[in-house]
Amino acid sequence: MLLQVRSLEKTYSRGEETIRALRGVSLEIPEGQFVSIMGPSGSGKSTLLHLMGGLDRPSSGQVILGGESIDRLSDHDLSLFRRRKLGFIFQFFNLLPTLSALENVALPRLLGNESLKEIEPRARELLGMMGLESRIHHKPDQLSGGEMQRVAIARALISDPLLILADEPTGNLDSKTGESILTLLRDMALKTGKTIVMVTHDPKAASYGNRLLRMRDGVLESDETV
């Protein structure tokens, strides 16, 4: 099993109030699945995604990814783990505005002190797969939203990760561009056998996956495999 989530809880305290964002979520994801998570706003989708990606630590429960219990890792090791084993795609693309498309894609491996020369062929290849050959040296502000998101997908793939996590990747795109991004994502998953977990509140987007989780008030409401 690629990913195991065991009775995950996450509580936030905001002043006096405590918010139970996750109230015991357990699930398993085998390799190669494209999982969509749906649910109303505030239901805990992002929180779950963040915990699965090691961006935050659970209040209780465990996340085991690739056989490794990631909540045991130190902050430093967790950073290295994200760098090597995970890919993230965000709603607002979150490319670094100062870097070219190529450098943005290469960034996770650059952070691992590989030289751009070493990474460049792979980065170019990925940008090619995303149909961005002609955009390699452009800065984010010279790209359209769809193009930016495709750069972000390439970035998520550069380290050849075990798992790709996407939080509302089409939330900031028009529906046509969104569809093309989703198609790209699905084709890529099929071709490379990558595992994807995607949060969305758009049923149409969710339908690109082959498994659908529904959340409500911090618990898993349903789990259907298509």
Add this chain to the structure above:
Amino acid sequence: MRLFNVFRHIGLSHLKARPARAVLTTLGVAFGISLYVAIAIINHSTRNSMRDSIDAVAGKARLSISAGIAGFPEDRLEVIRVIPGVKSAVPMIEARAFFEGATESADGLQIMGVDLLQEASVRTYKATDQKIIDDPLTFLNQADSIILTQNLATKRGLKIDDKIRLSTALGAREFTIRGLLEPEGAARAYGGSLAIMDIDGARVSFGKENKLDRVDIVPRNGEDLNALQTRIESTLGAGYRVERPETQSEQMERMLDSYQLILTFFSSLALLVGLFLVMNSISVAVAERKREIGTLRALGATRSLMVALFVSEVVGIGFMGSALGCILGKGLAHKMSSQITTSVAAQFQMRIEISHLDFTTSQMLFTLVAGTLAAVIAAFFPALRAATIHPLESMRRHSESSDPAETRRSNLQVVFGVLLLVFMSLSMIFSWGKVWIGIDLLTKASAVLGAALFGPFLVLGLLRLTRGFGAKLSFPVLRLAQENLLRSRKRTGANVMALMVGLFLVMLIASVRSSFHDTLTQWLDRIFVADIMVGSNGRFISGDVQAIQDSILPELLAVPGIKPIGTDRGAATRIIPYYYEGKKMAIKAIDRYADFYRFQNIPVNGSDRVQTALDWYESPEPAALVSRGFLTNAGKKIGDHFELDSPGGKVSFRIAGEIIDYASSQGVIYLDRRVYKKHWNDSLVTVFVLNLETGYTFEQVRSEIAKRLGKKWNLVTISNREFKDQMQSAVERSFAYTRVIETIALLVGLLGLLNTLLISVMERTREIGVLRAIGSTRVQISKMILFEAVIQGFFGACVAILLGAYVGRLFVEYALTEQLGWIIEYHFPKQSVWMTIITGVLVAAVAGIWPARRASGLEITEALDYE
């Protein structure tokens, strides 16, 4: 009222939400103000102390008569007494004495030799034991009697009946303290560094037999002072100065003016850096709150209300900063006052003891108001931009990305900066500042403002030039740091500006210091070729020593190992201060031993040295060599004649040539000592210069001199090397106060950088979150921010060196030469280059620590949510 509401509900909430920024900005203002206040206090107190001192010595006297350091015949007193309108005329002998073993002029004290029986008609004294004043006979009966001030006694740990050894014209002598004066009346003078002796005793001890230095006149009631003054002048004839105490103060104040102006200039620079900080803070706050402003505008707030909102936020900061600045400034004034006193003493050969540092309530109120106002004005311009923000801004999600208006503005800044630098250069070269003091101030301000506006442009240029470097190093963090810096010209510019101005100031001061230092060293190497100098305690350089009788020369020459210089005419120099048209100059009366060196030690400017020296010594009419300062102040040229007042009347001198001499910036006059002795009737000597016989070491000769003559005359023998070392440390000391200015400027620069770095971290919160999400470790983030800081510190330092050296050169070659009358050659401060760079990098690194910790401490999920 509306403004009050907006401030209370919105402005205040922002100050509370960003306490760090409010505190940093306040501190920036406070440091800037503190230096300004400190200098203001010191300048003010220096003037007050000087005036007090003059008034205290003058007492009830409305006029005082003097004739220069050599004094005038005692019998003139009777002549003066019978001039109509004179109620009382009280004599005085003035001398400078030194505690035995003194090397610092701070160890000197002013001797007032007075006739205690007559004193009561002009001056008042209050002794701890009043009997000594009221019944001075016992005091007079004992020749070794001296009265010190309570102040001085406490400082040196002395009490009544203690014995002290002072150097006098007769050598070291022992005196017994018979009384102590409370700081009232005359005892307030010279910051309390004074001693009262009986006039006859003083005459003997200080080589002034049958002479007087000063007579104080109390006029009869209702007497017209002008008429009386004219009457005295015409009775006494040439060579006498009859002055009112006020005139004396005015003259000295005028002398201090340019010096104090430079101090004020330096201190206003630090203030300026503080104001940059305010400007920065506000301009960032406006950018950051674009959406909020847009929303408020959409809700119906007017443009002017928006400007007022930001300005009102600064009022508190400006006020708090000014208040804190006042407190810090007072402390700083204490720390700096002795350094500045030393510096003034070195430049004007006049020690003004600051008796007390006063900072009046009205000064404080003024500072509070002016400081607050300055902060408000600094905030006003960036706040104006709040008015231009469109209500639609509230709908926009991202407000970053380059704005063409922004680019235009920063281009305009660069152009303006260049224009200021061009104006500054032209103004310095053609000395426009002479036309009107306002232009002078404007020139100095443009130097700094120009550097501040143009400097960041150069820094960005350097950054761009070295852009590929980080990538090549395959050091992703460095590369990210570089790109971040290049991304926002405005932000980097703001970061660099404050620190750069601080470093610029360091380099400017270093330029001036090293130019002084090197020029002086070179001059000394030329002028001082003898092996040994023998004199009395005190400071050799300025002649601020107790003079000795020239009759000891044969005894000196009899010491084995000593080789006389030149002919039997001796090897003595007499240095005296001399007021020429109100300017304090120095006369150096020199024996003609100089031909021994082919006049090497007469550094003539512009004409043949030997020819000029011979012309001077062998001139049938009295001739003099004069410095540039004299020529400028007197408005004369070579070949002209000028007159000096001597006790025997006016003497006319022909100017035989121009010499280079740094003994006084106002002017130095070289006379042949034979001529001087004749006209001034003064055979005292300030210093003897001698050579070593081969086969003897300096130490041997020194101990021999000490054995044979030292005790008796309290002689000090120093070698060529030692003298030069003393001289250099004197230069160091006279620049010591600049360290405080540099430190404050750098501190403000540090705060500025810290502030902008914090802001830049905050602005990039999301980005940092992304970097963390895709696998940056905390250490990497931390490094990135530190790199950003250090790169800015490094390039800021490079540009500061460039601009500082350039402005320093103009300043030294034009402004200083003009202002001081000293020809100072520019010397690039090589040693300071590394220091400046290291300082820049270190300050930047320190400023980067906190922002780096902030950035690396961010929680990823929160950072990703940050808007």
